[in-house]
Amino acid sequence: xxxxxxxxxxxxxxxxxxxxxxxxxxxxxxxxxxxxxxxxxxxxxxxxxxxxxxxxxxxxxxxxxxxxxxxxxxxxxxxxxxxxxxxxxxxxxxxxxxxxxxxxxxxxxxxxxxxxxxxxxxxxxxxxxxxxxxxxxxxxxxxxxxxxxxxxxxxxxxxxxxxxxxxxxxxxxxxxxxxxxxxxxxxxxxxxxxxxxxxxxxxxxxxxxxxxxxxxxxxxxxxxxxxxxxxxxxxxxxxxxxxxxxxxxxxxxxxxxxxxxxxxxxxxxxxxxxxxxxxxxxxxxxxxxxxxxxxxxxxxxxxxxxxxxxxxxxxxxxxxxxxxxxxxxxxxxxxxxxxxxxxxxxxxxxxxxxxxxxxxxxxxxxxxxxxxxxxxxxxxxxxxxxxxxxxxxxxxxxxxxxxxxxxxxxxxxxxxxxxxxxxxxxxxxxxxxxxxxxxxxxxxxxxxxxxxxxxxxxxxx
Amino acid sequence: xxxxxxxxxxxxxxxxxxxxxxxxxxxxxxxxxxxxxxxxxxxxxxxxxxxxxxxxxxxxxxxxxxxxxxxxxxxxxxxxxxxxxxxxxxxxxxxxxxxxxxxxxxxxxxxxxxxxxxxxxxxxxxxxxxxxxxxxxxxxxxxxxxxxxxxxxxxxxxxxxxxxxxxxxxxxxxxxxxxxxxxxxxxxxxxxxxxxxxxxxxxxxxxxxxxxxxxxxxxxxxxxxxxxxxxxxxxxxxxxxxxxxxxxxxxxxxxxxxxxxxxxxxxxxxxxxxxxxxx
Numbered sequence: 152x153x154x155x156x157x158x159x160x161x162x163x164x165x166x167x168x169x170x171x172x173x174x175x176x177x178x179x180x181x182x183x184x185x186x187x188x189x190x191x192x193x194x195x196x197x198x199x200x201x202x203x204x205x206x207x208x209x210x211x212x213x214x215x216x217x218x219x220x221x222x223x224x225x226x227x228x229x230x231x232x233x234x235x236x237x238x239x240x241x242x243x244x245x246x247x248x249x250x251x252x253x254x255x256x257x258x259x260x261x262x263x264x265x266x267x268x269x270x271x272x273x274x275x276x277x278x279x280x281x282x283x284x285x286x287x288x289x290x291x292x293x294x295x296x297x298x299x300x301x302x303x304x305x306x307x308x309x310x311x312x313x314x315x316x317x318x319x320x321x322x323x324x325x326x327x328x329x330x331x332x333x334x335x336x337x338x339x340x341x342x343x344x345x346x347x348x349x350x351x352x353x354x355x356x357x358x359x360x361x362x363x364x365x366x367x368x369x370x371x372x373x374x375x376x377x378x379x380x381x382x383x384x385x386x387x388x389x390x391x392x393x394x395x396x397x398x399x400x401x402x403x404x405x406x407x408x409x410x411x412x413x414x415x416x417x418x419x420x421x422x423x424x425x426x427x428x429x430x431x432x433x434x435x436x437x438x439x440x441x442x443x444x445x446x447x448x449x450x451x452x453x454x455x456x457x458x459x460x461x462x463x464x465x466x467x468x469x470x471x472x473x474x475x476x477x478x479x480x481x482x483x484x485x486x487x488x489x490x491x492x493x494x495x496x497x498x499x500x501x502x503x504x505x506x507x508x509x510x511x512x513x514x515x516x517x518x519x520x521x522x523x524x525x526x527x528x529x530x531x532x533x534x535x536x537x538x539x540x541x542x543x544x545x546x547x548x549x550x551x552x553x554x555x556x557x558x559x560x561x562x563x564x565x566x567x568x569x570x571x572x573x574x575x576x577x578x579x580x581x582x583x584x585x586x587x588x589x590x591x592x593x594x595x596x597x598x599x600x601x602x603x604x605x606x607x608x609x610x611x612x
Numbered sequence: 613x614x615x616x617x618x619x620x621x622x623x624x625x626x627x628x629x630x631x632x633x634x635x636x637x638x639x640x641x642x643x644x645x646x647x648x649x650x651x652x653x654x655x656x657x658x659x660x661x662x663x664x665x666x667x668x669x670x671x672x673x674x675x676x677x678x679x680x681x682x683x684x685x686x687x688x689x690x691x692x693x694x695x696x697x698x699x700x701x702x703x704x705x706x707x708x709x710x711x712x713x714x715x716x717x718x719x720x721x722x723x724x725x726x727x728x729x730x731x732x733x734x735x736x737x738x739x740x741x742x743x744x745x746x747x748x749x750x751x752x753x754x755x756x757x758x759x760x761x762x763x764x765x766x767x768x769x770x771x772x773x774x775x776x777x778x779x780x781x782x783x784x785x786x787x788x789x790x791x792x793x794x795x796x797x798x799x800x801x802x803x804x805x806x807x808x809x810x811x812x813x814x815x816x817x818x819x820x821x822x823x824x825x826x827x828x829x830x831x832x833x834x835x836x837x838x839x840x841x842x843x844x845x846x847x848x849x850x851x852x853x854x855x856x857x858x859x860x861x862x863x864x865x866x867x868x869x870x871x872x873x874x875x876x877x878x879x880x881x882x883x884x885x886x887x888x889x890x891x
Contacts, residue, residue, distance in 0.1 A: 239854075239855075242854075242855070243854045246641045246642060246854075246857045247641070249641070249642075250641045268642050269642065271642070271644070272642040272643065272644050273644060274642075374749070374835065374837065375834070375835055375836060375837025375838060375839070376835045376836070376837070424728070424729050425728040425729060425734075425743075425744045425746060426727060426728020426729055426734075426744070426746040426749055427746075427749070428746055428749030428750065428837070428838045429727070429728065429746060429748050429749035429834075429838075430749075434727070434729070437729075437730065438729065441730075443729065572642065573856070575855050575856065576855065576856040579851060579855060579856075582837075583837075583839055583840055586837060586838055586839055587839055590751065590838065590839070592751070592839065612657060612858065612861065
């Protein structure tokens with residue numbers, strides 16, 4: 152009995168040691184071979200290359216999956232398997248796959264703020280060789296800048312959507328409402344050029360009933376997390392605030408510009424529909440579709456949803472203009488959203504993967520994607536394309552892509568999120584004190600001071 | 613025995629030991645420098661961080677309130693269903709439904725139903741003459757709302773255990789009490805409740821452990837907000853591990869949570885059970 156026990160104990164210890172040894176060899180080494188097995192080597196039975204890609208389940212992801220990838224296979228024989236995965240899940244998946252140097256996926260759709268994080272860690276392939284210098288002239292310069300890290304291009308821009316100010320054309324051009332506004336404020340009702348004008352307008356519209364429908368002043372993303380930060384950045388940038396010092400070692404939110412911007416943003420939150428603290432992208436879109444608001448601060452790309460007669464009661468009613476500026480004559484600085492296509496440094500088919508990524512963003516396909524509803528184009532030439540510029544919304548006299556001239560203009564002054572490897576963490580940290588300000592739990596100065604402290608201590612963790 | 617041991621080592625002991633070792637490293641998945649030994653660094657930061665203690669407080673409130681309410685409701689429902697009545701089987705099956713729905717779906721469902729603008733709950737609130745409530749976005753409302761959602765989903769689980777336990781009580785004990793003239797309340801207090809001690813201990817221990825881990829519901833509804841009102845331990849661990857990829861920090865966080873769960877569960881079981889039961 153005693154011998155048997157001792158033997159069992161020995162076996163257990165041996166097993167433990169073996170498992171620990173195997174795991175230690177595989178887990179901690181930086182130069183361990185890829186975990187991909189031959190079966191995962193991305194070649195189909197006939198020896199043809201097969202690529203695996205992850206895209207966002209937004210329209211630009213579905214367009215790639217349903218239309219462009221099948222077309223690419225027809226043209227080249229290269230099959231591209233596209234998985235659509237939500238934003239947070241893409242981020243998680245990339246980090247864990249990359250940590251294991253896994254080659255299962257060749258192509259990733261990235262939110263541009265992940266470029267410093269993943270390129271800085273050496274996980275992304277240099278895409279410079281598939282976008283020649285001459286061709287780069289056709290892309291928005293900013294779209295390439297945010298796909299670049301340490302002077303190397305790590306992603307091909309797939310879609311840009313700077314924030315725009317959306318306003319209800321039907322309300323703004325209604326003679327009765329225009330007269331009411333004039334009587335109430337002494338000003339003409341027109342698309343606001345400055346933040347003060349906009350605030351006056353949202354205050355005027357908020358809570359009033361027009362054509363039997365109660366309307367609120369404005370709506371924008373405001374839920375804790377990235378949502379409220381993404382809205383607030385439009386104000387911060389427009390008022391000249393900067394989140395960090397030049398080398399991202401110190402948070403610089405509590406400045407006169409930061410305070411002015413945050414005060415305007417927080418002051419306007421009372422003119423949003425009930426439940427503003429929980430408002431996410433979907434709810435902004437829903438409020439716009441239902442005609443619940445007079446104005447909205449929203450991504451340009453989201454405009455496709457309000458012209459969809461299946462889900463919208465405001466088809467053709469929305470017009471788009473620049474985010475209002477801090478003072479007359481000054482440009483505003485909208486917050487940039489952009490998704491890029493990158494190739495994994497661990498892909499066994501990097502050359503093929505890069506070819507596909509580049510093919511997705513040829514001049515022709517940039518227009519094709521946009522016309523299929525896959526997000527706003529990244530090439531300047533696409534903004535002159537008759538395919539996009541002349542098409543009308545069915546049943547209306549409104550241009551389907553009437554937002555594009557404003558998108559093009561916004562791209563001249565748009566600003567990206569803080570472009571450094573810890574940006575995702577920064578958004579999470581800064582989000583709570585910002586919500587505290589918008590809820591009136593802390594003053595603007597206290598909240599921004601707290602935000603500075605929280606960011607600094609978090610970055611030094 | 614060997615396959616069992618291998619399974620235990622591979623799927624329980626090894627990951628546990630590995631996470632413990634990891635908790636002593638400063639390790640961010642995207643840091644090109646890789647792992648660096650940090651000793652007690654992660655624990656030191658955590659224990660000095662007010663956000664950590666706040667998340668402990670949020671979690672304890674969430675767990676305590678949701679489990680107590682679930683126990684009360686589950687036991688009450690079990691007593692109601694103890695005696696047969698017409699249609700009880702259909703009702704019982706319907707009561708079970710929330711338990712079989714995935715927590716992610718539950719979160720999404722309630723998020724839409726509670727929405728301040730379009731949700732059906734707020735429609736009813738407004739029809740009753742009250743102003744709309746931002747259940748998931750208003751500080752003061754968010755945590756109680758999450759507790760109620762958890763109660764809605766998991767009361768059936770407690771109910772099921774209680775009902776099975778009630779049906780296992782020998783009828784002659786209850787009959788004898790009745791013959792002796794005991795009132796229903798005395799029968800419940802003196803006879804039924806003592807006999808339910810073990811099932812209650814099992815149900816509460818399982819619910820305690822599960823409630824401590826709440827994450828998916830928060831992910832789908834409040835994402836830790838408003839402010840930090842619903843930032844539970846699990847949410848903070850997710851945030852550190854899967855948004856910032858601070859694996860060492862998240863592992864230390866997990867170990868502190870594990871200690872808390874073990875302490876709370878052990879104290880509860882010691883209070884509920886006799887010494888000889890535990891041994």
